[in-house]
Amino acid sequence: MEYLLAAMILVPLSVGVFLGLVPERFGRAPRAIALATTASVLMMAAALWVSFDGSSARMQFELVHTWVPGLGTSLHLGVDGTSMPLVFLTALLTLLAAIASKSVSDQVRRYFTLLLMLEAGLIGVFVALDLILFYVFWEVVLIPMFFLISVWGGERRRYAAVKFFVYTLVGSLAMLAGIIALYLTTGSRTFDFMELGPLAAALPASTQIAIFAALAVALAIKVPIVPFHTWLPDAHVEAPTAVSVLLAGVLLKMGSYGFLRFGPQLLPNGFAAFVPLIALLGVVSIVYGAAVALMQSDLKKLVAYSSVSHMGYVMLGIASGTTAGVLGANVQMFSHGLIAGMLFLLVGAFYERAHTREIDAFGGVAKAAPVLAGTLVFAAFASAGLPGLSGFLGEFMVVLGSFAAYRTYAVIAAAAVVITVGYLLWMLRRVVFGPLNEERAGFPDMTGAEAASIMPLAAGTLVIGVAPSVLVSVAGASSAALAALIGG
């Protein structure tokens, strides 16, 4: 079983490299190859999910192999209840992104090469249990993302790609510095997460704070927590649809996952010092993201800012230090992956038809394309936290959990739902309802490929919303353990 983890990284990576290197005549159907690859990765993720023991908070399917003993680093993989859902989410969203990449016509092979490499990197980040390995994957994600945005993106893609790159790079170098500092101060001569954990936890608080500060910069940029968020709207707006899906669906989770992984388990005292700040910024993100989303005239920007807002809940949940809050953060991560994926796919579908994303350029779409419009309504409500869908559960648990520690924040977070509903409804009103905009008269309804990429996500939100135990049974024990660490 543990070799599945390695396979989930190696398969997309090697297929990606193969696709990138073979001459044109041997790689005629890059999309089909990519689909087959991502589908098999998804199956592996599903197999892991099924055989995952949710009652244990320990690492499972651990795989240790020597790598560079000289650097004290080894190939150490494993998943716990926090990373397992994210691994699955990555596999799912990459497959759907590959399906949604049907319209990519320029340099197709290269595109799918990068997509597969991205998948390998993302899964690697979530399963790596060695800090160097983690860092390697963290950086590996950066490069394909940069190219995917800068080559296949929109009009201002270069600006957006560079901005994305610079932000994340500054972050990841801070992270590297933090990792080296960790190595130095513990004197452990190993980067193994499990071995380093107890040693790092024993460091004096001031050291922990300094090291965690370095790590936190990288993570906060990725999440992104306001005020580190400004790269996100640009990157989202310019990225091609499938890439936006992965960006919002999975990349942002790298940050929040990092907080969970490095904070309580590695540097508990350092993390503790930042918890109030994280909570505060989480709430600020919630409100600010929602408020700014309210003002957007571009559909994609609206969804992008809504991501900022929704990731704020994750941060607040993490900072709460309660089982409910941390579990809520986990649920919200997974749920936001599904919902943001859905929304971006829909925005992409709208853009492909109208070649504009201006909200005011639509109107009455429900009349021309009822299924598409209906799905947008569904996605919007999922995002707004409609009960029975996953988003509701995540946000509820976060508010519930954060209440014990941060009453005011929890109240604000709960009240912010009104703003969320506000911008989503207002968007729906201008896009879906009302009189049909004449330019949109021949608006085609949802195609099969679009349905194939969007509907699984809709089904996922529904399943998690109605039967959260599917997710909770996997993430529960780990969340409780983490919460015990954070909450002291």
Next chain:
Amino acid sequence: MTTMPVLSIIVLTPALAGVLIALAGRGPHVPRAIAAAAGTICLCACAWVYATYDRAAAGLQFIESVEWIPSLGISYALGVDGISVPMLLLMGIVMFTGVLASWDITERPREFFALLMLLVTGVFGVFAATDAFLLFFFYEMAVVPMYLLIAVWGSTRKDYSAMKLTLFLFAGSAALLIALVLIYWQAGAGTFDLVTWAQTAFPPEFQRWAFLLTFVGFGALVPIFPLHTWSPDGHVAAPTAVSMMHAGVLLKLGAYGIIRLGVAVFPDGLSNWASLIAVIGAINVVYGAFCAMNQADLKYVIGYSSVSHMGYVLLGIAMMNRFGFEGAVFQMFAHGIMTALFFTLIGYVYESTHTRQIADISGLMRRTPLVAAAFIIASAASMGLPSTSGFVAELLVYLGILTRSPLLAAIVFTGVVVTAAYLLRMLGSILLGEASPAVADLEDPRPVRLAPMLILAATIMVVGIAPATMYETIRSATGPLLILVTGG
């Protein structure tokens, strides 16, 4: 009591029907047939619950409980007492009649009925839930389809109204969410079980503020005075069946919530705020009545009359005595049936006349005596004339007010007078005189459209003439509640 999960049948049948309808074909026949079937099942089940409910025994009956999210102490727990049983019956009737009243919907019947069923699920769920989270879950579930039903199938500024309604209700539910979280932590029992909460002795200071939060949260739906402005707009814009549900049942969700979560859990909170609630209730009654007086649109008249009538419910609660409580619950039932009848009738008239202006309609008595008779019965109930259900309800509330404050009774009485005035004015205008050109095509309803009118009118009369069963049912729950509030 029983091994058959009758409450689950009531709650889940519409949900299942909704799914089936969503999968059905495009034509109107299959969806409405499924909806009607579901309506029949639910109505029968509700009637069965009403009939077999053990009035001698206090407390919850027909209990079902399945763990849902154990780590948070959330369970799928259903159960009914003397307050929820009448509400279930009310909903059963309104649902069944609402489906029949929507028989002639031609615009996207599939989506309409599917959403309607979702709405119904939510409402049933609120009335049957004994877990606060579940209650909240269903509560929000009822709000969202409402938005779509109005936004897509409504009339007269539907976008604006739908938006306004949803934002008000979401603001309310944000307050509720906060309240819920607050209580959860304060109770410290790690559960959302309402019975456990009701048995917990919360500190008075906490009760005071938590009650207020609950009151405002649910009050938005009642609607209590300053928060009422969405309500008439919503009524007017909504399609017939939705208006029926909305005025007939949804408003009761608010009042029900105040009793279930506010009064039962925070008896001290109620005593603290009773006078405020009384004042608001009085304002609702009088202000609503005066507003109704000035309306030219039939639906607005009934919309404001609802504001007015819901004031009685508030007054009844605020009196904190036997009659007050009984009257409040009775009024919820009575008003629900009566308003549903009103909206059925107005909807029927509107469908053929395409106007709701009082000035445009006259001489209904000649064109269609059946409809006219139903109008008269509804108005009689609304005015609280004897032998209608409204009489019993208002009488009880008045008794309650009189024993507490004759001055308040005098003030409220002006509301009764004004109500009589505007209803009689309306009746005189639309029923009497020569048939206006608008009503030229109006005919007696077909059986399928007549049935709801008959059922609703019959209910008004039956409950009005033989209120004992209903009264006993209600008393079995308000009795213990009163003991809780007055401390024995």
Next chain:
Amino acid sequence: MTAPADIVRLLAPELIVALTGALVIVIDLLRPQVQNAPRTRPGVAYVGIAGLGVAGGFVVSLAGERGDLFEGLVLLDPFSTFFKLLFIAIAMIVLLVAVDPLPRFTRWPAEFHALIIWCTLGHMLLAAAGELFTIFLALQLTSLPLIALIGYAKRDARSGEASLKYLLLVLVSTAVLLYGMTLIYGSLGTSTISEIGERLAGQSTIQPVLALGLVLLLTGFAFKITAVPFHYWVPDVYQGAPTPVTAFLSVASKFAGFALALRIIVTGLRVPLDWSLIFGVMAVLSMTLGNLAAIRQTEMKRMLAYSGIAQAGYLLVGLAALSERGVASLLFYVVAYGLSNLAAFTSVIVIEQATGSTRIEDYAGVSSRAPLIALCLTISLLSLAGLPLMAGFMAKFDVFLAAAETGLAWVIAIGVVNSVISLYYYLRVVWQLYVSPSCRDEARIPVQVRPGVALAVCTVGVIVIGVLPEPVMRLTEHAASALFGG
């Protein structure tokens, strides 16, 4: 006293390299001349490569042996073996790459090959030298061919200018070096490095004359390793020299400087001076100034020149650590940097062959004209920038860790920041390759077999070492421990 037969046996690699150079010229003379026709002459290059290969084989076969010749003038230990192999490998790659572009700037390819080979002989001797004046001789043996090589493009004025500059540099640095050596010899009475070390170890204070001698000695090397503030010659010479020579210069010459510096500093300079601080400052200055200057460059070779200055800074970090671990990390960095830089230069050469330009803006659209070249160049640049999965990442990381153990946190901090800066200009090239719209020519860039092979070897090496650095690290640790007497 070593027997003559043993001397021949132990010096076999050097002798073979020397003979190979001669053989190349002789073979070329024997071949029929075609007047005024551009001559590629791959044959002589192959002879050279084969000869170097044989020499490499002998180096490997002698790897287990340790000892010294001529009473400590030439040393044979894993450290020298490591560098000898490295220099041979570099020379082989450069020969392979240089074959095709040679006709562009000369009619005398065979001599070119011979000069590279002889220069390599000098490098090998430098790595093995155990005595100051042997070092001096070996340095001359490398410098003279380089002067000729840099000016090899006779028709290009810039090449001549570069050659002249290099000549002046060699003169100055040699003078400085020689003066330093004399002062040291004068104060200590010995010129053998190990003896210098022994004598210095006993001294608690250091005479001013000796101090001056040491400073001058190190200054001479600093020129070679292109560390700030002795880097001024680098950009002009790199830009002016024929690109294959630049490639050679940027790795072999720099590494020879490091080999020497390591040998002298570790075994010789046991004096109470804070070498760590001195090299730390030099490292920081090189990194920062090199990177900042590289940002502004619009010409690929100049950019790589400045990047080389910055990379020398990272190498100096390993030196500043002044530990066995630090030296090992430096040696590993040398391998990683060598592979990356050679891959980068090979790509530059191939593109220059087709477009005639080394300006960065002319790289636009290369990704569609030569996808594999673009990919290799990208990988090599990303490796130079220190991104994971490439050798450069492991190397930088290793160096930082070594420095961290010695407590050079400030150097690491600045080093990390510098990585960000460097990524900017490396990526600008990548950007041109992939993102910028192709401006003019859409024709495919042909890739000949020879540079293709060299490029593939280097690029694959970059990735293999980046993913599985362990074998090379063992090697470098072995070499480093030999230097520390282990």
